[in-house]
Amino acid sequence: MHFRVQTDEMNFGLGMVIRAVSARPVKQAYDGVLVETTDDGLMLTCTDGEISIKAQVSAEVEEDGCALLPAKLFAEMMRKQPVGEVDVQVDERLRAKIRSQGSNTSMACMAAEDFPDIRDVAGDHHVSMPCDRFRNAVGKVLFAVSTDESRKILTGVLMEVYEKETLLVGLDGFRLAMQRMEVENELPAGLSGDHIHAVVPGRALGEVSKMLPDSDDTCQITFNSSHIMYSFGSVKVYATLLTGEYIDYQKILPSSWTTEVMVMRSALSDAIDRCSLMAREGKNNLIYLKLLTDGRMEMTANAERGDVHEDLNIDMEGNELSIAFNSRYLTDIIHNIDDERICMCFNSNVSPCMIKPVEGNEFTFLVLPVRIFNR
Numbered sequence: 001m002h003f004r005v006q007t008d009e010m011n012f013g014l015g016m017v018i019r020a021v022s023a024r025p026v027k028q029a030y031d032g033v034l035v036e037t038t039d040d041g042l043m044l045t046c047t048d049g050e051i052s053i054k055a056q057v058s059a060e061v062e063e064d065g066c067a068l069l070p071a072k073l074f075a076e077m078m079r080k081q082p083v084g085e086v087d088v089q090v091d092e093r094l095r096a097k098i099r100s101q102g103s104n105t106s107m108a109c110m111a112a113e114d115f116p117d118i119r120d121v122a123g124d125h126h127v128s129m130p131c132d133r134f135r136n137a138v139g140k141v142l143f144a145v146s147t148d149e150s151r152k153i154l155t156g157v158l159m160e161v162y163e164k165e166t167l168l169v170g171l172d173g174f175r176l177a178m179q180r181m182e183v184e185n186e187l188p189a190g191l192s193g194d195h196i197h198a199v200v201p202g203r204a205l206g207e208v209s210k211m212l213p214d215s216d217d218t219c220q221i222t223f224n225s226s227h228i229m230y231s232f233g234s235v236k237v238y239a240t241l242l243t244g245e246y247i248d249y250q251k252i253l254p255s256s257w258t259t260e261v262m263v264m265r266s267a268l269s270d271a272i273d274r275c276s277l278m279a280r281e282g283k284n285n286l287i288y289l290k291l292l293t294d295g296r297m298e299m300t301a302n303a304e305r306g307d308v309h310e311d312l313n314i315d316m317e318g319n320e321l322s323i324a325f326n327s328r329y330l331t332d333i334i335h336n337i338d339d340e341r342i343c344m345c346f347n348s349n350v351s352p353c354m355i356k357p358v359e360g361n362e363f364t365f366l367v368l369p370v371r372i373f374n375r
Helices: 007-022 071-079 132-141 147-155 202-213 263-279 327-334
Strands: 001-005 031-037 041-047 053-055 060-063 066-070 086-092 093-101 103-108 127-129 156-162 165-171 176-183 194-199 218-223 227-232 234-242 259-264 286-292 296-305 305-315 313-317 321-324 340-346 353-357 363-367
Touching: 001 007, 007 041, 007 053, 007 071, 007 086, 007 202, 031 071, 041 060, 053 202, 053 259, 066 071, 066 103, 066 147, 066 305, 071 103, 071 218, 103 176, 127 132, 132 176, 132 218, 132 263, 147 156, 147 165, 156 202, 176 327, 194 234, 194 327, 202 227, 259 305, 263 286, 263 296, 263 305, 263 327, 286 327, 321 327
Parallel strands: none
Antiparallel strands: 001 060, 001 086, 031 041, 031 066, 041 053, 053 234, 086 093, 093 103, 127 218, 156 165, 156 194, 165 176, 176 363, 218 227, 227 234, 259 313, 259 340, 286 296, 286 321, 296 305, 340 353, 353 363
């Protein structure tokens, strides 16, 4: 195999695919990047067995072939090359020779036949979304995904595809995050039900969101019962879907409430941040809220080193209420909202608080309170 490539082209491609390389590969082949010649240049591929990433790179091919190079070493070596053209040639002894502007490097390859065959996902389920909107929505649900491997299904994000919208849902048993995107979707013919769905590993979606461009270019999503593929630009990301029954989140979303509060998000966020500083010094990391019918929200946190008291103006309907939350859970939610005014809905001091837009239904967050006694 012999090719010439520009360093910026190769570095971009390597920067994409190397995200799939594990810090502790379960197989030696998973520590490599497969470089294959194609009609359009080069195809780079990395995998850890669960997530695989491919990137097409423009190059001038002198001799067809493929090679499995040590991914991190090769990527670091390419980053150190001077800007311009790099010549790479792999001989029959599986040695790669890398030459550029007076620099000559020899690198041992691995056996390419040990690398798994990564094929495009074939399926009837197709979704197209603008990259920037999809990236934004993913970023606002990932924080709520569980990290508890004993409940594997909750380490993923539920994607529900309807004819007029696509929903992303993450939950871990203590909070829920849902983002709704209005997009036209073509559902498969003969579908039993009004939507199709998949549970995507949170890590895979996290990597996709980091790679997506901040533009309205299209991200094409194809999935079947076992695998999903994201295609955007010259990059494709593959992942194995999680199996099992996801929690029926619709049953835990309150349909009515006894107390409704409208508050400025920026003021609420600042107050929560100040209270969180003291809450973290305490034993329980709690923030206490008192909702008063005179149009005030009292927010407090205390610890041995001191206490914080905040007063916020609110628009309120319903009953007065005292309730407490883990400060981190509140912070995560508020920092993932962009609206200037938000609505907080309560039923009691032991039932979940729902946070949603004042108008519309673009997002829904749910957070469980902490039961408090003698306060």
